[in-house]
Each structure stands twice: as C-alpha cells, then as structure tokens.
Amino acid sequence: MTQHITTLRQLRDALPLPGARSRPLSLVPTMGALHEGHRSLVRKAREDGAQVLATVFVNPLQFGPGEDFDRYPRTLGSDLAALEEEGVEWAFFPEASEIVPKNPRIRITHPVAELYCGASRPGHFEGVLSIVSTFFHLVGPDRAYFGKKDRQQLFLIEQMVRELLFPLEIRPVETFREPDGLAMSSRNRYLTKEERRIAPELVRLMTEARDIYAPESQLDRLGWMNQLKYRLKERGFRPDYVALVEPRTFLPLDSEDPPESPAILLAAAWLGTTRLIDNIDIPARHV
Numbered sequence: 001m002t003q004h005i006t007t008l009r010q011l012r013d014a015l016p017l018p019g020a021r022s023r024p025l026s027l028v029p030t031m032g033a034l035h036e037g038h039r040s041l042v043r044k045a046r047e048d049g050a051q052v053l054a055t056v057f058v059n060p061l062q063f064g065p066g067e068d069f070d071r072y073p074r075t076l077g078s079d080l081a082a083l084e085e086e087g088v089e090w091a092f093f094p095e096a097s098e099i100v101p102k103n104p105r106i107r108i109t110h111p112v113a114e115l116y117c118g119a120s121r122p123g124h125f126e127g128v129l130s131i132v133s134t135f136f137h138l139v140g141p142d143r144a145y146f147g148k149k150d151r152q153q154l155f156l157i158e159q160m161v162r163e164l165l166f167p168l169e170i171r172p173v174e175t176f177r178e179p180d181g182l183a184m185s186s187r188n189r190y191l192t193k194e195e196r197r198i199a200p201e202l203v204r205l206m207t208e209a210r211d212i213y214a215p216e217s218q219l220d221r222l223g224w225m226n227q228l229k230y231r232l233k234e235r236g237f238r239p240d241y242v243a244l245v246e247p248r249t250f251l252p253l254d255s256e257d258p259p260e261s262p263a264i265l266l267a268a269a270w271l272g273t274t275r276l277i278d279n280i281d282i283p284a285r286h287v
C-alpha cells in the first residue's frame with residue numbers, strides 16, 4: 001500500500017532516518033499527470049532495489065507569468081492509482097502553502113540556467129532548483145531519479161548536487177517515447193489530433209539531422225542548425241531554439257571545439273499552443 005503524505009509533519013513521522021534504512025531511499029519528483037515516462041523512473045528506482053518516495057507537486061515557482069500553470073493537468077486520483085500500481089512506498093503531495101514561501105528571495109542558479117529553455121522561460125530553472133533542493137533536504141533520499149527528457153534540468157540538478165555537496169546520487173533515466181517516437185510528456189495532452197500527428201516529426205527531423213551531421217567549421221554548424229529549423233517550420237512547428245551543446249559544460253559548441261566532438265542536440269518548438277522539447281546525443285564522429 002502506498003502511504004499518502006500531505007504535510008511536513010506526516011513526512012517526518014513516515015520516513016526512516018538514514019541510519020535506520022534497510023534499503024536505499026529513492027526520490028522521484030514529478031508534477032503529476034503521470035505517464036509511462038514517470039513510471040519508467042519509478043520502475044528504475046525499484047529495479048535498483050530501493051524504497052521509493054514519489055512527489056506529485058505542480059511547482060508554481062517554475063512557471064512564468066502567462067505560462068500554463070493554471071491549465072497544467074492535475075489528475076491526482078489517477079496519479080495515486082499509478083503510484084500504487086508501481087508499488088511506490090510513499091506519495092508526497094503537499095499544499096504549496098506549506099512548502100513554498102509567499103515571497104521567495106533565495107535563488108540557486110548557474111550560468112547555464114539562462115540558456116536554451118532558460119532564455120525563453122526566465123526564472124524557470126531557479127524555480128526548479130528551489131523546489132528540488134527543498135525536496136532533497138525534506139526527504140533526505142540516498143538517490144534521486146530524473147529523466148533525460150529534460151536534459152538541461154538534469155544537467156543543472158547534477159551541478160547543484162556536486163557543488164552544494166548534497167549527500168545523494170542522481171540517477172538519470174532514458175527518455176521514454178511513444179511508439180512513433182514522440183517523447184512522453186504531460187503537456188502532450190494539450191495537442192489537438194492534427195498536432196499529435198505532426199509532433200513526432202520533432203525527434204524524427206532531429207535524428208535525420210544527426211545522421212548528416214558533418215561540420216567542417218563553425219559556419220557549417222550554424223548552417224546545419226538553420227536547416228533543421230527550416231525543416232521544422234516546413235512541418236508546421238514554430239522553433240524556439242535549436243542548440244548543439246558540449247555535454248560536460250552544457251555550453252554551446254563553439255569554434256574551439258573540433259568538428260568531431262560529441263554533442264547533445266537540444267530543440268524546443270511550438271505546435272499551436274504547446275511547447276515541445278526534445279534532445280538526442282550526437283556521438284563523436286569517427287573519421
């Protein structure tokens with residue numbers, strides 16, 4: 001049985017202290033509207049032999065003014081049923097008023113938080129890092145699981161844990177996709193039938209671009225990214241950004257990086273009122 005926890009007091013009473021754990025405690029933070037991608041995080045945590053605490057919390061701090069906080073899908077009943085099915089030990093779904101200050105002033109940030117998704121969503125990653133660090137110290141997990149679907153978020157959380165010496169291990173989980181390739185996302189339910197048909201073209205075009213990636217210069221890289229944007233527009237997307245990122249620093253590949261460097265290709269694009277993101281690895285080119 002999944003134990004339901006809504007208050008900090010219940011949380012303190014429920015969780016085994018670090019010295020008294022028979023198995024590692026794993027944290028799986030989510031905003032709910034759970035799908036197979038979320039479930040794959042929970043399954044991975046269980047396969048790794050842990051007891052699992054999943055959070056369901058739509059974090060107001062990570063939404064900007066005019067973003068989809070109000071319409072973000074809230075499906076607590078079916079989320080709790082999914083967590084029960086997956087054998088999660090604890091589901092924590094607090095009220096915002098208990099864990100988010102009215103006028104938060106502390107900011108955890110990093111230069112990469114301003115780039116890519118951070119450039120279009122100012123303050124987004126600071127909001128993510130605030131809530132994730134809050135959950136880390138409230139729960140005190142041995143491990144925490146995050147999806148590679150949100151690659152920039154994963155990078156920033158890994159940096160935060162490293163720099164602030166959080167005593168836990170981050171375990172990344174591969175992106176879980178629909179049979180047609182579309183990365184699962186709670187926001188996919190915003191798509192109309194027609195948009196849902198087009199949506200998998202995002203990763204398909206990214207993969208196609210990867211397969212012809214062979215830059216000899218920085219200018220080639222730019223041309224190649226512009227071509228991907230052009231193809232996305234042709235299919236009906238409004239690209240927000242396309243970026244080639246150096247995996248260790250998460251900075252854009254620049255003219256200093258040799259053409260054969262490994263990279264992560266990141267993209268965000270709008271389809272109607274839905275903003276989709278995806279990323280794929282571009283392995284080092286062997287010439």
Ligand code: AMP
Pocket residue numbers: 029030031032037038040041145146147148149150173174175176177183184185186
């Ligand atoms: P969210 O509820 O969107 O905040 O996501 C909660 C966690 O699930 C994050 O670590 C996400 O990266 C992860 N996640 C969301 N979608 C997927 C997916 N399709 N595959 C793998 N992980 C995912």
